[in-house]
Structure formats: structure tokens, C-alpha cells
Amino acid sequence: MRISERMKxxxxxxxxxLPSLIFLIMFTLYPMIKTAYLSFFQxxxxxxxxxxxxxxxxxxxxxxxxxxxxxxxxxxxAIGTIPTSVALGMVLAILVNRKxxxxxxxxxxxxxxxxxxxVSAAFIWLFFYTPEYGMINKLLTLFGAGELNLLGNxxxxxxAIIVMVIWKEAGFFMIFYLAALQNIPKDxxxxxxxxxxxxxxxxxxxxxxxxxxxxxxxFVIATTNAFKTIDQLVVMTQGGPNNASNLxxxxxxxxxxxxxxxxxxxxxxxxVLVIMVVIAAIQFFGTDRKIHxx
Amino acid sequence: xxxxxxxxxxxxxILWALPLFGIIYMAFKxxxxxxxxxxxxxxxEAWNSAPFAQYYLNTFIIVIGILAVQLVTITLAxxxxxxxxxxxxxxxxxxYLVQIMIPIELLIFPNSSTIAQLGIYDTKxxxxxxxxxxxxxxxxxRQTFKGIPYELEEAAKMxxxxxxxxxxxxxxxxxKPTYIAFGLISVSGxxxxxxxxxxxxxxxxxxxxxxxxxMFAKASDxxxxxxxxxxxxLFVILPLLLAFFLFQRQFISSFMHSGxx
Numbered sequence: 001m002r003i004s005e006r007m008k009x010x011x012x013x014x015x016x017x018l019p020s021l022i023f024l025i026m027f028t029l030y031p032m033i034k035t036a037y038l039s040f041f042q043x044x045x046x047x048x049x050x051x052x053x054x055x056x057x058x059x060x061x062x063x064x065x066x067x068x069x070x071x072x073x074x075x076x077x078a079i080g081t082i083p084t085s086v087a088l089g090m091v092l093a094i095l096v097n098r099k100x101x102x103x104x105x106x107x108x109x110x111x112x113x114x115x116x117x118x119v120s121a122a123f124i125w126l127f128f129y130t131p132e133y134g135m136i137n138k139l140l141t142l143f144g145a146g147e148l149n150l151l152g153n154x155x156x157x158x159x160a161i162i163v164m165v166i167w168k169e170a171g172f173f174m175i176f177y178l179a180a181l182q183n184i185p186k187d188x189x190x191x192x193x194x195x196x197x198x199x200x201x202x203x204x205x206x207x208x209x210x211x212x213x214x215x216x217x218x219f220v221i222a223t224t225n226a227f228k229t230i231d232q233l234v235v236m237t238q239g240g241p242n243n244a245s246n247l248x249x250x251x252x253x254x255x256x257x258x259x260x261x262x263x264x265x266x267x268x269x270x271x272v273l274v275i276m277v278v279i280a281a282i283q284f285f286g287t288d289r290k291i292h293x294x
Numbered sequence: 295x296x297x298x299x300x301x302x303x304x305x306x307x308i309l310w311a312l313p314l315f316g317i318i319y320m321a322f323k324x325x326x327x328x329x330x331x332x333x334x335x336x337x338x339e340a341w342n343s344a345p346f347a348q349y350y351l352n353t354f355i356i357v358i359g360i361l362a363v364q365l366v367t368i369t370l371a372x373x374x375x376x377x378x379x380x381x382x383x384x385x386x387x388x389x390y391l392v393q394i395m396i397p398i399e400l401l402i403f404p405n406s407s408t409i410a411q412l413g414i415y416d417t418k419x420x421x422x423x424x425x426x427x428x429x430x431x432x433x434x435x436r437q438t439f440k441g442i443p444y445e446l447e448e449a450a451k452m453x454x455x456x457x458x459x460x461x462x463x464x465x466x467x468x469x470k471p472t473y474i475a476f477g478l479i480s481v482s483g484x485x486x487x488x489x490x491x492x493x494x495x496x497x498x499x500x501x502x503x504x505x506x507x508x509m510f511a512k513a514s515d516x517x518x519x520x521x522x523x524x525x526x527x528l529f530v531i532l533p534l535l536l537a538f539f540l541f542q543r544q545f546i547s548s549f550m551h552s553g554x555x
Binding site: 009010012013014016017019020021023024026027028029030031032034035038092095096098100101102103105106107108109110111112113114115116117118119120121123124125127128133135167171172175176178179224227228229230231234235249252253255256257262265266269272273276277279280 | 299300302303304306307308310311313314316317320366367368370371373374378379380381383386389390392393395396397398399400401402403404405406407408423424426427429432457482485486487488489492493504507508511520523524527530531534535538539542545546549550
């Protein structure tokens with residue numbers, strides 16, 4: 001009786017998992033294995049069937065000027081967006097968490113960029129950045145400054161995109177910090193107030209440490225975002241000028257759909273996957289289990 | 295000091311709002327006359343020069359289709375992980391965790407070839423199918439299910455409910471806030487999806503709004519057309535913004551909910 005019941009529970013479990021497991025295997029697990037496999041083969045327009053070439057794809061990729069640029073750009077992009085948008089998220093949360101006139105409206109304005117699609121955000125900022133018609137240039141000419149083509153200049157294009165992404169993301173982290181701030185016991189703050197601690201000491205000794213789990217969580221999300229979102233590049237720069245705004249996923253996108261070099265696309269995908277696994281490992285081993293998913 | 299902080303809050307809020315007001319201004323501005331006069335001409339022209347009604351319909355079908363399937367798959371999987379014991383549990387659980395680690399967006403290259411092999415390139419199904427499971431949703435819901443008293447399940451069993459009936463009558467109603475949170479995040483996320491549908495579609499009858507907007511803007515690539523492109527951008531974001539402004543509390547608490555594990 002007990003054995004047959006356990007058997008039944010096993011069968012039911014697998015039956016219930018089946019619908020999600022099929023799609024999980026098809027679009028997450030199988031493609032990862034396939035990519036790893038393909039990365040050892042030459043597979044492009046010149047080959048009928050994939051030819052085994054060992055690590056040559058990786059070697060060629062490392063020698064590829066464009067890949068190196070996309071890799072370095074992506075690191076700068078990560079450095080430019082992650083700490084700033086997380087820190088800004090914290091600041092914004094502290095600002096709107098105070099009961100002042102208009103704080104609800106301010107919260108709305110900080111959060112709406114999170115809700116709109118990245119593509120439309122890209123178009124909105126395109127209007128800002130474009131020379132001649134763009135609003136930033138109109139302002140500059142108003143003050144008598146010269147024309148500035150932010151997206152057309154390889155020394156400013158990445159910064160321009162970073163600014164836009166910070167604008168889009170900060171509100172997202174603000175929400176996490178708001179939730180955390182509201183969970184801080186009020187008597188803790190009051191006690192320190194009675195002890196005569198200044199606001200700054202209060203923040204440094206009580207609030208900031210208590211926000212640490214949120215900070216780590218936000219850092220992980222922001223890091224993943226820095227590698228997985230390239231919609232804005234398709235709209236604003238196509239990776240240009242001169243690959244100055246090319247990022248890894250955009251490189252994969254172009255290798256796949258423009259140059260049809262599947263071996264290279266596979267190798268580059270592996271690089272990004274390894275980065276993701278490293279981030280996950282840091283999160284898993286380096287942080288409190290409480291903020292982990294399990 | 296407090297005054298300075300209050301002021302900086304307001305200044306930052308205005309800075310954040312500027313892009314929105316900027317695009318509204320551009321969409322309503324009559325480019326043919328000097329200075330500013332309000333016109334809806336840009337909207338009419340945008341609507342008439344690309345099949346936006348079709349794009350809206352496509353986006354609706356895609357977003358609803360994904361959510362409908364997700365609700366079924368995440369409910370069943372979340373229940374198993376919350377309440378059942380089976381052989382291989384540990385490994386399967388890890389497999390689902392992989393999807394949290396590796397976002398599906400990074401797998402555009404292998405997944406697009408899978409779609410081609412399945413012979414469903416340029417269909418709405420191709421846009422939807424990778425998203426039919428959401429590991430994020432499963433873990434979110436599992437957490438809620440675990441918090442539901444086990445006595446309720448036992449009571450349902452006593453009444454003669456089988457597993458499916460128990461899930462339907464006990465777990466689903468009690469997890470309503472989680473479903474709403476997940477639904478809002480899923481819908482707004484899929485409404486915004488761009489790169490995958492861009493890759494996997496090739497005709498207006500399947501393109502969602504985001505891709506339609508990009509195609510339309512590419513076709514009208516000159517400064518004089520900008521009011522029209524601004525109007526088209528508003529087509530894409532308006533439903534989301536309206537929903538957000540109307541159900542703001544719900545939106546914000548949903549996103550908050552998703553962050554605390």
C-alpha cells in the first residue's frame with residue numbers, strides 16, 4: 001500500500017512537471033548543450049556540414065578585433081551602469097520614502113521608465129541625442145555652444161547609452177530598496193535618535209547594513225541586465241560608430257543573422273554563458289542563503 | 295538641510311519625467327508651423343502608414359497566449375516543488391534554477407535554429423513558445439504555496455478532492471495576489487519584448503508593436519518625420535503607461551513582491 005502510494009506520487013509529480021519540463025529542455029537546456037557542441041565546429045555559409053575544428057572558433061574569436069571591442073565595451077558598460085543605477089536606486093528610495101509633498105508623484109516618475117519597453121525608451125532618447133533636431137543640441141545652441149553628435153562620436157556613444165540605461169533601470173532598484181526600507185524596524189531608528197546619532201551615522205551604521213541583502217540582489221540583477229539587453233543598440237547605434245557601442249549579445253546577434261557565422265556565434269554565446277555562471281556562483285557562495293531563490 | 299533634500303527630490307523627479315513630456319510634446323507638435331501648436335495630425339499619419347491595428351492585435355494575442363500557458367505550467371510545477379516528494383527531485387530543481395541563472399535572451403542563436411527546425415519561423419507561436427515556462431514564476435509561486443497551511447490540503451483530501459481539484463480549490467484562490475503580481479510582470483515584460491520577435495518574424499501579420507515601431511521608424515528615417523515616429527512610440531507605450539498610472543499601487547507592489555525572496 002505504502003509503496004504503491006509512493007509510486008503514485010512519483011508518477012503524478014513527473015506528470016505535473018512534464019509541461020514545463022518540455023519547454024525548459026527545448027529552449028534552455030538543449031540549446032546550451034547544442035551551443036557548447038557547435039562551438040567546436042566550423043559552421044558558416046562556406047560549409048555544407050559542420051566541420052570539427054577544436055578550439056579554433058575561440059582562437060579566431062579572441063583574435064577578432066570586433067569581439068575584443070565588444071567584450072571590453074561590455075565591461076565598461078557594466079561598470080558604468082551597475083553601481084550607478086543601484087546606488088541611484090537606493091538614493092531615490094530614501095528620497096521618496098520620506099513623507100513630503102509630492103513624494104508619491106516623484107515615485108511615479110522614477111518608476112515609469114521601468115514599465116515602458118526598452119525600444120520605445122531608445123526612440124525617446126534618440127530624439128534627445130540627435131544633432132540638429134535633438135533637444136540636447138537645441139539647448140546647447142541656445143547657450144551658444146556648438147553642435148554635439150553624442151551617438152555619432154565613438155568617444156561619447158557608450159556614455160550616452162549608459163546614461164539612458166541608468167534612467168531606465170534606477171527606478172527598478174528603487175522599488176526593491178523601498179520594500180527593504182519599509183521593513184526596517186522603526187524603534188531601531190528612534191533608539192539611535194535618542195542616543196543622539198546624526199542622520200549620517202544612522203544611515204551608515206543602521207540603514208546601510210540592513211539594506212545589504214537588497215544591494216547584493218540588485219547587483220546581480222543589474223549585472224545580468226548588462227549582458228542580456230541590447231534592444232537599444234538595434235534602435236540607436238547598431239553597435240557603431242566603428243563598434244564603439246558594440247556589446248557581446250549584439251556581437252552574437254550580428255554573427256548569427258548578418259554574417260551567418262554560427263561557429264563564432266556559438267563560441268561567443270559560450271563566453272556570455274560562462275560569465276553568467278560565474279555571477280551565479282558568486283551570488284550562491286558569496287551571500288546569505290536567505291536571499292537566494294531556494 | 296531638509297529643504298535642500300526636498301528640492302533635490304523634486305528636481306530629480308522633473309529630470310526623470312522630461313523624456314516622457316518631451317515625446318508627448320514632439321508627438322503633438324505641428325512641424326509645419328513655427329512655434330508650438332497642437333495637432334493630432336502625427337497620430338493619424340502614423341496610424342495610416344503602418345498596420346498598427348494589426349500590431350496591437352498581435353501583441354495582445356502573444357501576451358495573453360504566453361500568460362495563459364504560463365499560468366498552467368507554473369502552477370503545476372510550483373505545486374510539485376512545494377508539496378510533493380519524488381525520485382530525482384534535487385536534480386530537477388537544479389535544472390529549473392539554471393533558467394534563473396541563464397536568461398533565455400542570451401540563447402537567441404541556438405533557439406532561432408530550433409525554431410527553424412520546428413518549421414514555425416515567422417509565426418506567433420515561435421514568438422511565444424520559449425516563454426511558455428517561467429522558472430521565476432515557478433519559484434515565486436512555490437514560495438506562496440509553501441506558506442499555505444497543509445491542513446487545508448488534508449481537509450480537501452478528506453472531502454474527496456484529487457490533486458488537481460485540491461490545487462484548483464485550495465491553492466489557486468489563496469495565491470491570487472501572487473498570480474496578479476506574476477501576471478503584471480509577465481504581461482509588461484512580454485509587451486516590451488523586442489529582440490526575439492525581431493529575429494523570428496518576417497511579416498506584418500505576426501510582428502508585435504515593438505518590432506512594428508522599429509520597422510516603421512526605419513522606413514521614415516528623416517528629421518521631418520520625427521513627430522510621426524514620436525506618435526508611433528506613444529502608440530506602443532500608451533497602454534502600458536495608462537495601466538501603470540491606473541493600477542500604480544498594484545504594479546509597484548508586484549515588482550516589490552518579486553524582489554523579496
